[in-house]
Amino acid sequence: xxxxxxxxxxxxxxxxxxxxxxxxxxxxxxxxxxxxxxxxxxxxxxxxxxxxxxxxxxxxxxxxxxxxxxxxxxxxxxxxxxxxxxxxxxxxxxxxxxxxxxxxxxxxxxxxxxxxxxxxxxxxxxxxxxxxxxxxxx
Amino acid sequence: xxxxxxxxxxxxxxxxxxxxxxxxxxxxxxxxxxxxxxxxxxxxxxxxxxxxxxxxxxxxxxxxxxxxxxxxxxxxxxxxxxxxxxxxxxxxxxxxxxxxxxxxxxxxxxxxxxxxxxxxxxxxxxxxxxxxxxxxxx
Amino acid sequence: xxxxxxxxxxxxxxxxxxxxxxxxxxxxxxxxxxxxxxxxxxxxxxxxxxxxxxxxxxxxxxxxxxxxxxxxxxxxxxxxxxxxxxxxxxxxxxxxxxxxxxxxxxxxxxxxxxxxxxxxxxxxxxxxxxxxxxxxxx
Amino acid sequence: xxxxxxxxxxxxxxxxxxxxxxxxxxxxxxxxxxxxxxxxxxxxxxxxxxxxxxxxxxxxxxxxxxxxxxxxxxxxxxxxxxxxxxxxxxxxxxxxxxxxxxxxxxxxxxxxxxxxxxxxxxxxxxxxxxxxxxxxxx
Numbered sequence: 001x002x003x004x005x006x007x008x009x010x011x012x013x014x015x016x017x018x019x020x021x022x023x024x025x026x027x028x029x030x031x032x033x034x035x036x037x038x039x040x041x042x043x044x045x046x047x048x049x050x051x052x053x054x055x056x057x058x059x060x061x062x063x064x065x066x067x068x069x070x071x072x073x074x075x076x077x078x079x080x081x082x083x084x085x086x087x088x089x090x091x092x093x094x095x096x097x098x099x100x101x102x103x104x105x106x107x108x109x110x111x112x113x114x115x116x117x118x119x120x121x122x123x124x125x126x127x128x129x130x131x132x133x134x135x136x137x138x
Numbered sequence: 139x140x141x142x143x144x145x146x147x148x149x150x151x152x153x154x155x156x157x158x159x160x161x162x163x164x165x166x167x168x169x170x171x172x173x174x175x176x177x178x179x180x181x182x183x184x185x186x187x188x189x190x191x192x193x194x195x196x197x198x199x200x201x202x203x204x205x206x207x208x209x210x211x212x213x214x215x216x217x218x219x220x221x222x223x224x225x226x227x228x229x230x231x232x233x234x235x236x237x238x239x240x241x242x243x244x245x246x247x248x249x250x251x252x253x254x255x256x257x258x259x260x261x262x263x264x265x266x267x268x269x270x271x272x273x274x275x276x
Numbered sequence: 277x278x279x280x281x282x283x284x285x286x287x288x289x290x291x292x293x294x295x296x297x298x299x300x301x302x303x304x305x306x307x308x309x310x311x312x313x314x315x316x317x318x319x320x321x322x323x324x325x326x327x328x329x330x331x332x333x334x335x336x337x338x339x340x341x342x343x344x345x346x347x348x349x350x351x352x353x354x355x356x357x358x359x360x361x362x363x364x365x366x367x368x369x370x371x372x373x374x375x376x377x378x379x380x381x382x383x384x385x386x387x388x389x390x391x392x393x394x395x396x397x398x399x400x401x402x403x404x405x406x407x408x409x410x411x412x413x414x
Numbered sequence: 415x416x417x418x419x420x421x422x423x424x425x426x427x428x429x430x431x432x433x434x435x436x437x438x439x440x441x442x443x444x445x446x447x448x449x450x451x452x453x454x455x456x457x458x459x460x461x462x463x464x465x466x467x468x469x470x471x472x473x474x475x476x477x478x479x480x481x482x483x484x485x486x487x488x489x490x491x492x493x494x495x496x497x498x499x500x501x502x503x504x505x506x507x508x509x510x511x512x513x514x515x516x517x518x519x520x521x522x523x524x525x526x527x528x529x530x531x532x533x534x535x536x537x538x539x540x541x542x543x544x545x546x547x548x549x550x551x552x
Contacts, residue, residue: 054200207320
């Protein structure tokens, strides 16, 4: 399972003294970006083909507050890919291994017109790479 | 059902040309704040009693892109309240009535030590108000 | 002088218990957007002509903390316009009239290639409107 | 001069296709945090003494757009310290060494009551460290 870590930024906290929940969606996006970069599927290249992959859904379960001073690690893997859509699962822990967040996101490949696109047609060699990620549960 | 509207801000868009998904959690929080203000349950007063109500979970289904120039309306209601926890449901539409987002959030009342708090004990008169909101499906 | 008001959002606070300074740049952008909308110079129309007006500089003087529960008012006016660039000045106060922020921003009209554009050439009738805003100190 | 680098995050871009200017204040805060951490002046420790150091002013000169795919480096140094206030200067460049931003910020040490605090009285050993940073232009 792929891992991405960084410290909590001060501007991510709110007056409750902990990380504001809206930032978790951003942490997961950072984790996805680095994951795809390292899997030879850099998102900036995806976009250069005129293909984008917006979220279709996002589910967050908040388990424990993240605090300023914490270093989080997002563990991420792909759980489904069907040529047009894919799904990711995440567990975010702090430096003590305590679970902060469990999450799941759905994504669809779309073109500039925001309509679904078959990856195999749009960027063929990436289709094979995506299939491998799910098969190998990376 | 309670409604909250405002225009999309430019800084909420991303390079895909639409509102970045992480902002929806913020729109829902704005809607909740105005909802509770108008129900005589202002969150700033809740906090003055040493009680906070962080999210326990958040589920977002993205139905359509929101764009700069759009004016969104978040329709919000309370669907459950059991004295310690409550749940809210949301439908966010644009100025043409098209659904942008369907969402659900869970919340728990906690004290300064981040432990669960029974609202009836902490702020008794608010317990009655909360019960009424669910009963009347406001 | 044009005025724009709204309540502070919870997610704009940080663990210091006050509004995080990075949000002020966003408040000023909101104020500018409503200002130009009301002056018949809606930014969304500017962009439809292929013209954008990014910031060239921004200067912020923080006078007093803004808190959750506050309603801010941004007072804004145009102080310079030379056909390619313009400057805005802002004073942001709270509901008690106490000054929170004094600010100034510079902007340039640019095309899709990010190169400077003369507004008179790109959108002629807007050039006259802009000149009037500065002359009349609105 | 101290340096802090990281890639641009997707959620930092706006519909102009570049990094939204409000994020620069956040980049500078990240750079300051790592700077002080590495100088044995971790901000989380400062706060544990009941001392905070909010910004008094911030000045940003935008030189060039930052894009998704860029890796920025913020070069940062302390330019003034007088026991209660200090000033920082920044130059932010991209991976090609092109200047994206020049900036300057002012800060004051304050207590829980938001009133100015002499660092020498509040956290004596840190006063010596701060003086050294300015003298040695780190």
